[in-house]
Amino acid sequence: MQKGCDPAGGAGRFGLSPGPFVAKNKAFSRKRSGAEGAERAFADQYFGDLDVAHAHTDTEEPTRRDFLYIATGAVTAVGVGAAIWPFIDQMNPDASVQALASIEVDISAIEVGQSLTVMWRGKPVFIRHRTEAEIAEAEAVPMSDLPDPLARNANLPESDPATDTNRAHAQGEAKPEWLLMIGVCTHLGCVPIGESGEYDGWFCPCHGSHYDTAGRIRKGPAPRNLDIPEYEFVSDTLVRVG
Amino acid sequence: MSGQSTYHFKNPAVRWLDSRLPIISAMKVNALDFPTPKNLNYFWTFGGILTLFLGIQIVTGLVLAMHYTAHVDQAFNSVEEIMRDVNYGWLMRYMHANGASFFFIAVYIHIFRGLYYGSYKAPRELLWMIGVVILLIMMATAFMGYVLPWGQMSFWGATVITNLFSAIPLVGEPIVQWLWGGFAVGNPTLNRFYALHFLLPFVLAAVVFLHIWALHVPGNNNPTGVEVKSNKDTVPFHPYYTVKDFLAVIVFLIVYAAFVFYLPNYLGHTDNYIPADPLVTPAHIVPEWYFLPFYAILRAIPDKLGGVIAMFASIGILFLLPWLDTSKVRSAAFRPLYRQFFWILVLVCFGLGYLGSQPAEGGYVIASQILTAYYFLHFLVILPLLGLFEKTKPLPGSISESVLSKDKGGGPTDGGGGTVAAAAASAPEKRG
Numbered sequence: 001m002q003k004g005c006d007p008a009g010g011a012g013r014f015g016l017s018p019g020p021f022v023a024k025n026k027a028f029s030r031k032r033s034g035a036e037g038a039e040r041a042f043a044d045q046y047f048g049d050l051d052v053a054h055a056h057t058d059t060e061e062p063t064r065r066d067f068l069y070i071a072t073g074a075v076t077a078v079g080v081g082a083a084i085w086p087f088i089d090q091m092n093p094d095a096s097v098q099a100l101a102s103i104e105v106d107i108s109a110i111e112v113g114q115s116l117t118v119m120w121r122g123k124p125v126f127i128r129h130r131t132e133a134e135i136a137e138a139e140a141v142p143m144s145d146l147p148d149p150l151a152r153n154a155n156l157p158e159s160d161p162a163t164d165t166n167r168a169h170a171q172g173e174a175k176p177e178w179l180l181m182i183g184v185c186t187h188l189g190c191v192p193i194g195e196s197g198e199y200d201g202w203f204c205p206c207h208g209s210h211y212d213t214a215g216r217i218r219k220g221p222a223p224r225n226l227d228i229p230e231y232e233f234v235s236d237t238l239v240r241v242g
Numbered sequence: 243m244s245g246q247s248t249y250h251f252k253n254p255a256v257r258w259l260d261s262r263l264p265i266i267s268a269m270k271v272n273a274l275d276f277p278t279p280k281n282l283n284y285f286w287t288f289g290g291i292l293t294l295f296l297g298i299q300i301v302t303g304l305v306l307a308m309h310y311t312a313h314v315d316q317a318f319n320s321v322e323e324i325m326r327d328v329n330y331g332w333l334m335r336y337m338h339a340n341g342a343s344f345f346f347i348a349v350y351i352h353i354f355r356g357l358y359y360g361s362y363k364a365p366r367e368l369l370w371m372i373g374v375v376i377l378l379i380m381m382a383t384a385f386m387g388y389v390l391p392w393g394q395m396s397f398w399g400a401t402v403i404t405n406l407f408s409a410i411p412l413v414g415e416p417i418v419q420w421l422w423g424g425f426a427v428g429n430p431t432l433n434r435f436y437a438l439h440f441l442l443p444f445v446l447a448a449v450v451f452l453h454i455w456a457l458h459v460p461g462n463n464n465p466t467g468v469e470v471k472s473n474k475d476t477v478p479f480h481p482y483y484t485v486k487d488f489l490a491v492i493v494f495l496i497v498y499a500a501f502v503f504y505l506p507n508y509l510g511h512t513d514n515y516i517p518a519d520p521l522v523t524p525a526h527i528v529p530e531w532y533f534l535p536f537y538a539i540l541r542a543i544p545d546k547l548g549g550v551i552a553m554f555a556s557i558g559i560l561f562l563l564p565w566l567d568t569s570k571v572r573s574a575a576f577r578p579l580y581r582q583f584f585w586i587l588v589l590v591c592f593g594l595g596y597l598g599s600q601p602a603e604g605g606y607v608i609a610s611q612i613l614t615a616y617y618f619l620h621f622l623v624i625l626p627l628l629g630l631f632e633k634t635k636p637l638p639g640s641i642s643e644s645v646l647s648k649d650k651g652g653g654p655t656d657g658g659g660g661t662v663a664a665a666a667a668s669a670p671e672k673r674g
Contacts, residue, residue: 088420091420091421091423091430091434092419092420092423093419093422093423093424093425093430094423094430097423097424097425097428097430117521119520119521121424121425121426122424122425122426122427122428122520123425123426123520124520124521183521184426187405187546188401188402188405188406188408188546189401189402189404189405189408189426190398190401190402190523190527191520191521191522191523192523193523204523205523205524205525205526205527206398206402206523206527206602207541207602208601208602208603221541221544221545221546221549222546223545223546
């Protein structure tokens with residue numbers, strides 16, 4: 001079958017020189033000529049007795065040939081897609097990267113007004129022991145002043161508002177004196193500088209975003225409040241991030 | 243490219259080869275005998291200079307690749323070892339780093355030459371668009387190359403630029419993690435950037451081949467913008483333009499060498515000699531100088547997605563340029579108004595470059611916004627309208643006419659239209 005099939009269909013479809021196959025096709029194609037003749041010849045040879053090929057003219061119903069043509073194309077597209085996917089997916093974070101999912105940090109040494117920066121999933125996480133003044137300042141901000149009204153806290157439902165309590169909220173409990181945030185500016189990923197900016201919180205030196213003492217965006221190009229990762233207090237002095 | 247050769251070679255070995263693979267005659271047709279307008283000025287030498295610099299970057303890059311280690315713990319030190327221990331490693335690295343800068347100097351001159359002389363207009367639209375693709379590949383290559391030494395600017399430049407994609411709604415975050423191969427720029431990122439940085443120059447070479455192919459169909463534009471009309475308008479590429487290109491290359495290389503040997507770090511940033519630290523962002527991040535105008539556009543827009551769109555649009559708009567410029571006249575030499583707007587655009591681009599190097603605050607932001615607005619205004623409003631309202635000067639009848647009138651001292655240096663035509667008319671015997 002291969003022998004008869006390939007030269008006939010191939011020559012017609014791709015406009016290759018018919019070469020030696022012309023003579024061979026002539027035997028089957030009877031009075032037709034050219035590319036169509038070659039295809040017909042093939043059809044006559046293999047499906048002639050089914051009458052399907054004979055029903056084919058240029059304007060009529062789809063034939064078995066059209067069906068095969070489209071089906072082959074569809075299978076090829078799916079096959080190519082399936083073959084490409086591993087080449088794309090290999091670039092996603094691998095198993096070793098994802099395995100570094102959680103860390104535990106001893107926070108007993110962080111005095112009030114001090115911060116600790118730890119690495120989690122390749123990113124800095126700010127752990128700040130906030131002062132009374134900072135908490136009061138963050139609580140006093142009316143919600144209408146916030147460009148991003150959402151808490152962005154992985155420990156709370158997505159729709160929760162960005163109140164100070166919701167920002168300093170661990171799994172299951174709120175401890176307003178502890179603020180944990182991913183220290184990555186939501187604009188283009190720089191690390192903001194602590195205890196600076198116009199709102200006494202964090203300031204990103206790259207493109208001038210100002211965050212307040214609850215890590216909420218107040219001014220500048222950043223679109224969101226600093227993200228808060230999943231964390232919980234294992235004990236009073238130990239916190240697990242992730 | 244095709245068909246049978248019409249050349250007849252005396253050497254039987256050459257004849258044997260050429261009748262089977264007409265590579266010798268293709269070279270003769272496209273390089274040696276290629277008919278080239280006889281009035282090309284030195285701004286037309288930058289194509290050759292660029293090809294040379296692609297070669298320099300590939301050769302020096304291959305050498306550096308033999309000594310470099312793409313791992314976050316060793317990349318910085320391996321670069322320092324190249325500088326201190328590897329024989330002539332310092333030379334290879336300085337040639338490569340400054341080569342990138344001079345590559346961009348040449349490509350920007352090449353682009354502005356095209357803008358001035360209307361080289362993007364029919365029938366050279368596709369040639370121009372392939373050129374814009376080359377620019378984009380160059381930028382991607384340069385960006386990834388700058389990440390490899392794994393200094394502070396490498397790391398934070400990579401962070402900021404890859405984060406641009408996080409501005410895309412919905413799929414932004416997954417795309418960025420896919421680019422990183424992690425949750426931040428890290429070892430997987432460095433590794434893949436190295437692989438791509440090695441690959442892209444060869445892609446670039448292939449696209450440059452297409453660029454030259456597309457050039458050789460309509461042939462060169464020229465300072466008058468008037469099409470070649472007869473053999474009298476052209477000279478063979480060799481020896482006339484091989485020699486001219488060669489002289490320009492030598493002058494350009496002298497300047498390049500001055501930087502490589504005497505100011506090797508002048509165009510770089512000192513912070514990149516500090517090893518990358520994912521916990522500390524430098525107080526003032528700037529990209530390499532050749533990205534500064536685009537960086538200024540990015541920061542001019544106070545919205546994250548808007549800034550990213552504006553930055554990409556500033557290059558993307560070049561794809562539409564052949565259709566935005568409605569003027570029938572190519573060369574700015576005969577377009578008195580366009581010529582002024584062209585120079586304003588040049589100044590605006592320099593201005594944006596300066597603003598991109600300054601911190602994003604106060605007056606700098608406002609100035610960036612004004613210049614960004616003007617940049618887009620130039621392409622979207624000024625160019626389409628100029629074609630309708632501008633009164634252009636009369637064009638010379640042919641390239642020969644304009645050249646011959648200059649010989650007689652008939653016109654100003656730019657081949658100003660009126661005098662050219664008058665001079666040509668007064669010397670009909672010289673028109674042949």
